[in-house]
Amino acid sequence: xxxxxxxxxxxxxxxxxxxxxxxxxxxxxxxxxxxxxxxxxxxxxxxxxxxxxxxxxxxxxxxxxxxxxxxxxxxxxxxxxxxxxxxxxxxxxxxxxxxxxxxxxxxxxxxxxxxxxxxxxxxxxxxxxxxxxxxxxxxxxxxxxxxxxxxxxxxxxxxxxxxxxxxxxxxxxxxxxxxxxxxxxxxxxxxxxxxxxxxxxxxxxxxxxxxxxxxxxxxxxxxxxxxxxxxxxxxxxxxxxxxxx
Amino acid sequence: xxxxxxxxxxxxxxxxxxxxxxxxxxxxxxxxxxxxxxxxxxxxxxxxxxxxxxxxxxxxxxxxxxxxxxxxxxxxxxxxxxxxxxxxxxxxxxxxxxxxxxxxxxxxxxxxxxxxxxxxxxxxxxxxxxxxxxxxxxxxxxxxxxxxxxxxxxxxxxxxxxxxxxxxxxxxxxxxxxxxxxxxxxxxxxxxxxxxxxxxxxxxxxxxxxxxxxxxxxxxxxxxxxxxxxxxxxxxxxxxxxxxxxxxxxxxxxxxxxxxxxxxxxxxxxxxxxxxxxxxxxxxxxxxxx
Numbered sequence: 001x002x003x004x005x006x007x008x009x010x011x012x013x014x015x016x017x018x019x020x021x022x023x024x025x026x027x028x029x030x031x032x033x034x035x036x037x038x039x040x041x042x043x044x045x046x047x048x049x050x051x052x053x054x055x056x057x058x059x060x061x062x063x064x065x066x067x068x069x070x071x072x073x074x075x076x077x078x079x080x081x082x083x084x085x086x087x088x089x090x091x092x093x094x095x096x097x098x099x100x101x102x103x104x105x106x107x108x109x110x111x112x113x114x115x116x117x118x119x120x121x122x123x124x125x126x127x128x129x130x131x132x133x134x135x136x137x138x139x140x141x142x143x144x145x146x147x148x149x150x151x152x153x154x155x156x157x158x159x160x161x162x163x164x165x166x167x168x169x170x171x172x173x174x175x176x177x178x179x180x181x182x183x184x185x186x187x188x189x190x191x192x193x194x195x196x197x198x199x200x201x202x203x204x205x206x207x208x209x210x211x212x213x214x215x216x217x218x219x220x221x222x223x224x225x226x227x228x229x230x231x232x233x234x235x236x237x238x239x240x241x242x243x244x245x
Numbered sequence: 246x247x248x249x250x251x252x253x254x255x256x257x258x259x260x261x262x263x264x265x266x267x268x269x270x271x272x273x274x275x276x277x278x279x280x281x282x283x284x285x286x287x288x289x290x291x292x293x294x295x296x297x298x299x300x301x302x303x304x305x306x307x308x309x310x311x312x313x314x315x316x317x318x319x320x321x322x323x324x325x326x327x328x329x330x331x332x333x334x335x336x337x338x339x340x341x342x343x344x345x346x347x348x349x350x351x352x353x354x355x356x357x358x359x360x361x362x363x364x365x366x367x368x369x370x371x372x373x374x375x376x377x378x379x380x381x382x383x384x385x386x387x388x389x390x391x392x393x394x395x396x397x398x399x400x401x402x403x404x405x406x407x408x409x410x411x412x413x414x415x416x417x418x419x420x421x422x423x424x425x426x427x428x429x430x431x432x433x434x435x436x437x438x439x440x441x442x443x444x445x446x447x448x449x450x451x452x453x454x455x456x457x458x459x460x461x462x463x464x465x466x467x468x469x470x471x472x473x474x475x476x477x478x479x480x481x482x483x484x485x486x487x488x489x490x491x492x493x494x495x496x497x498x499x500x501x502x503x504x505x506x507x508x509x510x511x512x513x514x515x516x517x518x519x520x521x522x523x524x525x526x527x528x529x530x531x532x533x534x535x
Binding site for chain 1: 276374394397398401402403404405406408409411412413415416418419420421422423424426427434476531532
């Protein structure tokens, strides 16, 4: 589904991503792991169009998306959860989610003449996912007033509601309390059952090895290993560079 | 006498209200620190005045004035679309200086400092609006149309996506929103209504010159938006009334005209300091001033 070819990105003289190539298969969860600063989020930023590579290509379903804008890439079906909460802080949780459903809200005249009603199906979709992630009672709260965990859940819900072929989740359980973490983990397992295609960055190794089908290990911008979790666990280079003993 | 003065104030409140709610759309709802708004007001005033002086009907003049200002708003959005905060403020401020220089120096069209006198008062389908009382009714009609149109935008899903772009542009893009297009539309619509306000201003005063369209003239409008509260239309209404009426008592205490202008500016500055200190979000603001 997603193919990365010889991707390189430098900041000044420092290479954040070095000649990386990998593929993401449909219906699988692929996890990118590596130490802090190894280039994982840079790869996410390159795929989602926030950064442009110095070298290399990115293909989504054989379409070259390397030079596409962020919104165009999203509209082609890549939905991303950021590492830090990026909710629209002055809108309610529900309003945040409704914006993710489609782009009818960007049509001025349709909205002025009241032709963009929030249909019952959209309302149900929002309500359903709010209940799934367990924050339906906070749906009318301004996003800024939500707790960190609630923000994370609302943003995860918004990312999933955004029409997608591929979900990119950057540390979905990072910084949340154990209870919320458990809830998010359960939610990701449900997504796995639904055969969603997911690219995941996560530092929680037991969780990552449990949930992922394929693991790609990156260190100092280089991919040092990729394969099923069982193989990665036994890879000597990975053990030395990242996993320790 | 008092009645005429009161009507004059109401007309000014109406014109400033259109100017302020249109700025609220680009600044409060879309987060665009647009300091070029006074230029759109000026473009609307000049286009409308020139057309009216050449015999074009009032309604057509207002429409063309609004469209021209909207067009300039859209054109300004092209080079400034990727700018944020201070950079956008400085660039749009630069635009207002360029517009002022054109009003001042394109003397064949604008007559420069001599200004354009004798701008006719409106006559719509034989109904004469040359009296201030009837002109007030016309202003009220324009205020209502502008207010409901802008309120409609702000309360719709389109308004929500503008607010989303203001809060976090990258996140909005990540949901597939073409934020550059959204910001262009916002600036163009905002400029359109500033142009309409300019058109009403020109036909009310019946004389315009470049001194009405300097950055100093934008300060009370900016103040209205900040005091009323960002992203609040009802706050804008209240603040417009206060800002227009507040300096008026100065006229009756016999201050020399050389002091009157600076005294107004001092009152505005004090008001701004007090509001930012005691009520940082303004009267009804929903968004922090950043």
